[in-house]
Amino acid sequence: MYPDEFDYYNADSIDEALELLDEHSDAETELLAGGHSLLPAMKTGLSSPDVLIDISGVEAMQGIETDGDTLSIGAMTRYSDLTDSEGVAEHAPVLADAVRQVGDVQVRNRGTIGGNLAHADPAADLPGAALASDATLVVEGSDGEREIPADDFFFGMYTTDVGPDELLTRIEVPSADGAVGTYVKKPSPSSGYAMVGVAALLDTDGDTVKSASVGANGVMDHGVRLESVENALVDGSLDADTIEAAAGHAGDDLDVAMMMDDLQASNEFRAQLLEVYTERALTAAMDGGSTPAAAD
Structure with a gap:
């Protein structure tokens, strides 16, 4: 056509x-x-x-830089550049893990991180990772730059806080500082998009969880934080029992009736998948997750 x-x-x-x-x-x-x-x-x-x-050729919107404790990624940076970057693997492990699961080689050689996030497809892989990474999305318009926390960026299906006269120019991610990041998904058998995807970033002190950030996509009409899971993890021991109990809270803050409901999965099935894949993401983090060494 x-x-x-x-x-x-x-x-x-x-x-x-x-x-x-x-x-x-x-x-x-x-x-x-x-x-x-x-x-x-x-x-x-x-x-x-x-x-x-x-806007794919705008050089000012391309590239990856580390400034102190912040990783800055141009919105037109391609997935393949992210997967090849040691800085992304080290400072943004959950984002690195999610990008590796986007599409196929051809898609990753052409697609961009900014295009993915600005398009805000609820089944895309990166919204959950951006949320779990506590990313800040920087947009620019006639009035200058504006910083939007990832928690406030996604409004609904294909809808974000970017105005009609603005561009998403870069994504800033605070350094994970040794935290472990993972992303797991139940891919659609027809498209590879996420029927449910869960991103988790855990910072531990020995066997104790100091902080936890967990984001999900494919469940609601936009990426969401799973705060009840995060709260259930913090100050607990990172073991199978804690993970199972925390995953049981995955749907606490979400209305099952408002979950995505289509030919691939009903909203009730997605609620079950969310709990299962939350447990899998946390288990992968417990087992070491995405580390710089694993990025090759």
């Missing part, structure tokens, strides 16, 4: 992209990053933009 006609612009800088957004504010406008979600939607008629602004 072929998309409807549209005007195409290639932005060379953040300022040029923002100027194009302003210039075409009265038209149906889409931003092109990796294109793995947008182009199929255009070909099937689900999306018919009048204007397409290509």
Whole structure:
């Protein structure tokens, strides 16, 4: 199938992209990053933009840098660059583990972290990892930069806090400082997207859990934090009994009736999967999880 006609612009800088957004504010406008979600939607008629602004080549939105205790990732950085980065494996292990499970080699060679997060597909792998990593998403518009904690970024299906005149320019992740990060998912047999995905980041002192961050995707219409699981873990021993008990709280803050319900899985089944995959993520963390050495 072929998309409807549209005007195409290639932005060379953040300022040029923002100027194009302003210039075409009265038209149906889409931003092109990796294109793995947008182009199929255009070909099937689900999306018919009048204007397409290509931001994939904006150099200021690419690359990975470490500044003190913060890892900064340009929004147009491709998955393959993240999987090859020792800095990401060391400072953002849960994000590194999730990125390795996105799509296939072809997708990871073209897709971008910013495109994934800004698109906010509820079944995408990165929202849960961004939440568990306590990431901050930086957007830029005509009024300058704005920092959005991951907890406040996702509103609903394909909906975020990014305004129509703004760009997601980079993602900042606080260093995990030796914490263990894991991501596990029940993939859709047809697409590989997450029917349920759980990301966990645990910081321990010996066998005691000092802090825990757990995020999930594929369950609700947007990525969510599992705070009851986190609370059940902190100050407890990192053992099988604690993990099983904590996983039992996975759905405490969620309304089963509001969970995703489709041909692949009912909301009741997703609630069961959430508990199972929360336990698997925490068990993987207990067993060592994603470490810098395992990133190769």
